[in-house]
Amino acid sequence: MISLTSPVETWAHRWPAGLKLGLMSLATVALFATEDPAILGASAFGVALLYASAGARFARAGARQLWPLWPFLVLIALWHGLSGQVAAGVALTLRLLAAVALANFVTMTTRLSAMIEVAAVLLAPFRRLGLSTRALEISIALVIRFTPAIARKGGLLSEAWRARSRRRPGWQIVMPLAALAIDDADHVADALKARGGVLPIPDTDQKG
Amino acid sequence: MAPVDRPDDLLRLEDLRVAHDGCDVLGPLTLDITARRTGIVGRNGSGKTTLARVVAGLQAPTAGRVTISGIDPAKDRRGALDRVGILFQNPDHQIIFPTVEEEITFGLRQQGRSKAEAAAAVTAILTRFDKLHWRAAATHSLSQGQKQLVCLMAVLVMGPRWIVLDEPFSGLDIATRLQLMRHMARIEARILMISHDPESFAGYDRVIWLEGGALREDGPAAPVLARFTAQMRHWGDADDLSHLAG
Known part of the structure; x- marks a missing residue:
């Protein structure tokens, strides 16, 4: 089975789930606010550094989980290549990669019960x-x-x-x-x- | 965490009948069970798993009544939580959460315990089984036998007075089976176990043999098991495998 949990305990595990989810949401909004391939490239690189900071074993496990994304990335590249919008294609690919990798990082380093507790807090008004x-x-x-x-x-x-x-x-x-x-x-x-x-x-x- | 062994614990089936799509699969069955260890045997399709599900309250009987330590397990789900726990045949069907700790915590939180109480109970049960190092382990990475033990701990931690085991050893190697049996022998709650393997009933008080949904035999474990085994060998020479139901 593909695991959504990390094989090792990392520094990010000790951060509160709410904080991680909050930062991730802000970062994702920021990623969608820019079209500049340079900024998006730097963001993707930053996320890669985040994985690296958690150790080689963690980074390998993370890369394995992101691997199923490749057909989508190829499709985007092909589409934009054919329609001549190369810069837009690069931007979209980098944005998608950075956003999904960041979400995956939070999922891997957060216990499911902590995630559910955040949901419970956010849903309080409905209760x-x-x-x-x-x-x-x-x-x-x-x-x-x-x-x-x-x-x-x-x-x-x-x-x-x-x-x-x-x-x-x-x-x-x-x-x-x-x-x-x-x-x-x-x-x-x-x-x-x-x-x-x-x-x-x-x-x-x-x-x- | 050890459940109190109450001498008044009684599992009562009164004229119990279960039908699927208008076809009787179990009963009518009338039984009183008080023994600490009761085994259920019978061929595939004899109604054993249906009986286990009805006793655990996962399914309501079509007719008749089930009472387990004073409650109806299908109607009073809240009351059922500390009266009866069930271990499924396949632990993959039972494990809901990605880590051992979360899996064991779930039932406790369902019983309304606070986070701190639940964490203490998880530590206690893991310590009791000498498995404290399993706490953060990912459930999918465990072996089949280890998964079954996690399920057992998750059920035991809720402190039920009865535990229903539905063929808990199928697919496990002999050594793993013996280790699990040792853990189960130490359980203070009353056990109702379904198994195909007569050897797994070592130390059992009573065995109930179901055939075609009806009671075929009921009595002290050893003689019932001996007759059951002899009958299975006899049927093993026949070819009722070719018979289609319906």
Whole structure:
């Protein structure tokens, strides 16, 4: 399974989740405010330094997680290359890379429960209106936990296909993958229910 | 964290029936269980997992009643949290969080404990299993046996009076199975365990044998297991595998 957590404890793990998410949001807004490839290039380099500062092992794990981005980057480069807007293409690529890498850095160095707590604080106004935000908080955890799990299931299905075919699998594995995802959802629902589910348990959200 | 062993703990099934799509899969079943260790055996499709789910309150019976230490586990979910915990067959279906600590903390927070209380309880359970160094470990990086142990700790930490184990050893090697069995033998809560392996019931008081959703035998572990094993060997020579349901 692709891991969204870091293989090692870094300095960034000790920073509060709210601060990291806040800084990341500001940086992302800043990235979208400029079209200058030089500034965007410097930003991407800065993010690379951020990964390097957390150690070689961390940086390698981070690079592995960003690798799936390459088809998108190639697509952007091709499109802008063909339409002659090279500078815009470079800017877009650098911006995308810097923003995603920064978000990935925060994800890798923040515990999921800390992330959910930030969400709980931000959702406080809705709770005051009498809405339960617990389901939304748990959903965030589930998306982060199960995206890689479903990707792995897709990998297994394509192996099952290749074991009996000379051709590569295509759209044919989409339906069984959807069925597996629904099956997984059933299991997770059980796991949640077995430990209280998303019952609006008094004070749980606010306590601590 | 150790749950108190209450002599009055009783699991009562009254005329329990479960049907899926109008087809009976379990019951009618009437049983009183008080033993500290009860085993459930039976072939695939005999209703064992359905029984486990109903006892843990994950599924409501179609008819009849389940009472576990005084509550209906499907209706009173809050009450069920400190009465019954369940360990699924596949730990990958049970682990929700990316780290061991978060996985164990989840149930405690669900019970309404504060962050500090939950952290102390996590330390206590990890210490009890001599696994304090697992605290920050990523759950996906653990072996199957280690995952199963994390699930067990996550259930035990909530202090349930009953623990339902649904084939907890399937897919594990013999050494891992023996180690897990040793951990389970030390559990003070009452255990209801489903297994295909007669050896995993060492030290069990009572065994219930289900066949086609109905009670086939019920009694002291050793004689029931002996007859179950003999019957399985007998059926093993036949070819009912070719029979299609429906």
